[in-house]
Amino acid sequence: MSSEWPLWEVFIRGQHGLNHRHVGSLHAPDAEMAINNARDVYVRRNEGVSIWVVRSIDIAASSPSEKGPLFEPSNAKVYRHPTFFDIPDEVGHM
Amino acid sequence: MAQTIAMEAAVDRAALFEFLLGMGDNTLVLGHRLSEWCGHAPALEEDIALANTALDLIGQTQLWLGLAGEVEGNGRNADELAFLRDAREFRNLLLAERPNGDYGRTLMRQFLFDAWHYLALKGLRASSDPRIAAIAEKTSKEVAYHLERSRDLVIRLGDGTAESHARMKKALDELWSYTGEMFVNEAHDAALAAAGLAPEPESLKPEWNTLVAETLCAATLGKPQDGYMHRGGKRGLHTEHLGYVLAEMQFLQRAYPGASW
Amino acid sequence: MYAQMVKTDAPRIKSRSEMDPRERAFQERIDAGQKIEPKEWMPEGYRRTLIRQISQHAHSEIVGQLPEGNWITRAPTLERKAILLAKVQDEAGHGLYLYCAAETLGVSRDALYDQLHSGKAKYSSIFNYPTLTWADIGAIGWLVDGAAIMNQVPLQRCSYGPYARAMVRICKEESFHQRQGYDILMKMVKGTTAQKAMVQDALDRWWWPSLMMFGPSDDASVHSAQSMAWKIKQNSNDELRQKFVDQTVPQAEYLGLTVPDPDLTWNEEKGGYDFGEPDWNEFFEVIAGNGPCNAERLGARRQAWDDGAWFRDGLTAHAEKATARRARSVAAE
Numbered sequence: 001m002s003s004e005w006p007l008w009e010v011f012i013r014g015q016h017g018l019n020h021r022h023v024g025s026l027h028a029p030d031a032e033m034a035i036n037n038a039r040d041v042y043v044r045r046n047e048g049v050s051i052w053v054v055r056s057i058d059i060a061a062s063s064p065s066e067k068g069p070l071f072e073p074s075n076a077k078v079y080r081h082p083t084f085f086d087i088p089d090e091v092g093h094m
Numbered sequence: 095m096a097q098t099i100a101m102e103a104a105v106d107r108a109a110l111f112e113f114l115l116g117m118g119d120n121t122l123v124l125g126h127r128l129s130e131w132c133g134h135a136p137a138l139e140e141d142i143a144l145a146n147t148a149l150d151l152i153g154q155t156q157l158w159l160g161l162a163g164e165v166e167g168n169g170r171n172a173d174e175l176a177f178l179r180d181a182r183e184f185r186n187l188l189l190a191e192r193p194n195g196d197y198g199r200t201l202m203r204q205f206l207f208d209a210w211h212y213l214a215l216k217g218l219r220a221s222s223d224p225r226i227a228a229i230a231e232k233t234s235k236e237v238a239y240h241l242e243r244s245r246d247l248v249i250r251l252g253d254g255t256a257e258s259h260a261r262m263k264k265a266l267d268e269l270w271s272y273t274g275e276m277f278v279n280e281a282h283d284a285a286l287a288a289a290g291l292a293p294e295p296e297s298l299k300p301e302w303n304t305l306v307a308e309t310l311c312a313a314t315l316g317k318p319q320d321g322y323m324h325r326g327g328k329r330g331l332h333t334e335h336l337g338y339v340l341a342e343m344q345f346l347q348r349a350y351p352g353a354s355w
Numbered sequence: 356m357y358a359q360m361v362k363t364d365a366p367r368i369k370s371r372s373e374m375d376p377r378e379r380a381f382q383e384r385i386d387a388g389q390k391i392e393p394k395e396w397m398p399e400g401y402r403r404t405l406i407r408q409i410s411q412h413a414h415s416e417i418v419g420q421l422p423e424g425n426w427i428t429r430a431p432t433l434e435r436k437a438i439l440l441a442k443v444q445d446e447a448g449h450g451l452y453l454y455c456a457a458e459t460l461g462v463s464r465d466a467l468y469d470q471l472h473s474g475k476a477k478y479s480s481i482f483n484y485p486t487l488t489w490a491d492i493g494a495i496g497w498l499v500d501g502a503a504i505m506n507q508v509p510l511q512r513c514s515y516g517p518y519a520r521a522m523v524r525i526c527k528e529e530s531f532h533q534r535q536g537y538d539i540l541m542k543m544v545k546g547t548t549a550q551k552a553m554v555q556d557a558l559d560r561w562w563w564p565s566l567m568m569f570g571p572s573d574d575a576s577v578h579s580a581q582s583m584a585w586k587i588k589q590n591s592n593d594e595l596r597q598k599f600v601d602q603t604v605p606q607a608e609y610l611g612l613t614v615p616d617p618d619l620t621w622n623e624e625k626g627g628y629d630f631g632e633p634d635w636n637e638f639f640e641v642i643a644g645n646g647p648c649n650a651e652r653l654g655a656r657r658q659a660w661d662d663g664a665w666f667r668d669g670l671t672a673h674a675e676k677a678t679a680r681r682a683r684s685v686a687a688e
Contacts, residue, residue, distance in 0.1 A: 122433075126428055129427045129428055129436070130428060132420065132424045132427055132440060132447075133443065133447070133659070134424075134655060135659065135663065136659065136660075136662065136663020136664075136667055137663060137666070137667055138417065138447055138450060138454070139451070140666075141420075141444075141447045142444055142447050142448055142451070145440055145441075145444035145447070146444070149437055149440055149441060149444070152433060152436055152437045152440065155433055156433050156434070156437075159433075172433055173433055173434075176433055177431070177432070196662065197662070197663060197666050198665075198666070247670075249673075250669065250670050250673040250674075251666070251669045251670070251673070253673050253676065254668070254669030254670060254671075254672045254673040254676075255665070255669050255672045257665045257668070257669070258665055258669025258672070261665065342429055343428060345429050346430075346431040346489055347431055350547065350549060350550070352547075353546050353550055354546060355431035355432055355435060355546075
């Protein structure tokens with residue numbers, strides 16, 4: 001068997017100015033073709049206006065076993081959320 | 095509207111009808127050929143991409159043949175024109191009906207056609223008939239992408255392995271004699287151009303030559319010398335292949351006359 | 356279903372006390388409705404079962420292109436042609452999403468193809484039946500996609516993140532597939548006598564194979580029980596089959612068709628239909644490779660792959676050359 005085209009992760013920014021979002025992956029021989037393929041595979045229903053692709057092996061990911069240390073500390077900082085503060089109704093919308 | 099009627103009077107309505115059939119028959123027959131690959135392409139990504147091109151071409155057929163029926167004025171719609179005409183009444187280029195061959199030949203055929211299609215639509219965007227200009231405007235965006243893709247793949251495969259190079263070279267040599275027809279003026283072409291309805295076929299040749307030469311050079315294939323060129327499609331003189339395409343395509347409409355689907 | 360009779364390697368389901376601490380923690384996360392993500396620890400059986408199930412599902416999508424693909428070039432109108440092509444293209448897309456989901460479990464797409472081409476991997480039995488008339492295209496959309504949706508909707512809640520997300524995308528895209536099939540049939544039953552007969556004939560041929568798609572009863576299957584405990588299967592085969600029959604029979608009646616099952620009767624007490632048993636011998640023969648189209652389907656896929664090797668290699672070679680050229684020009688600067 002000859003060598004397989006590398007795997008790419010595809011990120012698409014939708015119509016409404018939102019961030020690029022991971023939509024899936026595909027195989028392609030290089031970045032240009034990955035973008036073309038992404039257009040054909042993941043934008044068949046007019047879903048996007050901008051495409052990013054990145055080689056899957058180039059993604060550095062947090063380790064699942066560190067999930068506790070990485071994410072739990074922020075649970076304690078409840079004051080970062082607007083619902084932490086009680087504002088009297090009379091003050092109006094804030 | 096008054097303008098349109100004036101123009102139709104100036105140019106033979108039948109000539110315009112023939113021209114529109116040509117546009118629609120090209121996209122119909124080539125779309126048919128591409129759809130034969132569905133489920134059989136060399137990679138999943140490619141299967142999906144080629145189907146997109148085929149879908150665009152079928153959509154374009156509806157527009158061109160729809161307008162052809164309107165211009166003809168006999169109440170025939172796009173489906174009737176597609177499914178109930180015999181081969182001698184088809185006006186597509188012979189290139190479009192060439193069998194798929196291997197995937198390389200399919201892509202080479204696509205590139206040679208796309209380059210012409212792109213330039214033809216560019217000219218048609220300035221058509222004096224607003225209905226033609228509107229279709230050209232809409233479809234040229236699709237075709238610009240077809241060309242980008244087929245051009246890119248021709249370059250990559252030409253400049254790939256020894257085998258991919260050899261296959262692309264063979265495809266090019268086999269198809270080249272079917273490219274001349276795109277630039278030959280048939281009976282009504284000069285009149286259509288004079289009325290500002292469509293660019294004259296031969297006027298597209300220089301730009302096509304440049305585009306094709308540049309691509310084939312990047313593909314390390316080189317542009318073949320022009321030799322004998324087949325023609326006849328635009329006059330309804332086709333190769334034997336079209337009959338089989340139509341026998342398949344028109345089967346249901348022919349076997350069950352008058353049924354709606 | 357698209358994945359029929361997936362084996363789990365489980366001789367029987369382990370009790371909590373037999374699990375080691377990691378297995379227990381894993382099962383607790385699943386029970387709590389958490390998603391398992393690619394790099395996280397998972398029991399080997401879970402990983403292998405998922406690969407089998409997802410790849411079978413993916414193979415079914417791409418082999419499933421073939422019976423309908425047959426009719427793209429013969430579709431009776433330009434609109435029907437475009438719709439069918441878009442649908443078959445979607446199936447290729449769904450195959451692609453699913454292969455990618457399987458790849459997150461550490462297996463390559465090429466390796467999965469190899470299993471398909473060698474006949475080692477299975478795909479849904481339904482695609483080994485022939486599409487003989489245009490009504491078959493309607494029947495496939497209505498019955499086959501209808502049965503698939505029954506299974507795929509709950510799979511959106513499956514415990515494995517990438518599979519669940521692929522199913523969300525697939526379900527969203529497939530929403531038109533069943534309708535387009537039913538629409539073909541609605542048009543035909545309003546047409547000529549010949550068209551109506553064509554539709555009845557299609558139902559006669561596709562009804563039982565559609566019921567077989569759910570697989571034989573698995574109430575006593577340890578594999579199904581394990582898959583359910585892992586939340587990679589949500590309902591039993593019989594449950595889904597019942598749901599399918601209950602939903603489909605009124606739709607057949609609306610079309611004025613007769614479901615080819617003499618045992619079909621409404622059971623007021625259970626609030627559903629009683630129906631006959633599919634011919635499971637036929638099912639096992641089809642699974643074993645003896646269906647009417649097994650050889651053609653697999654042959655077509657193999658040929659596409661083998662004939663396409665030069666194309667894939669050509670593009671790889673060009674990409675390598677281009678990279679080398681870029682490296683040289685950077686070095687020269």
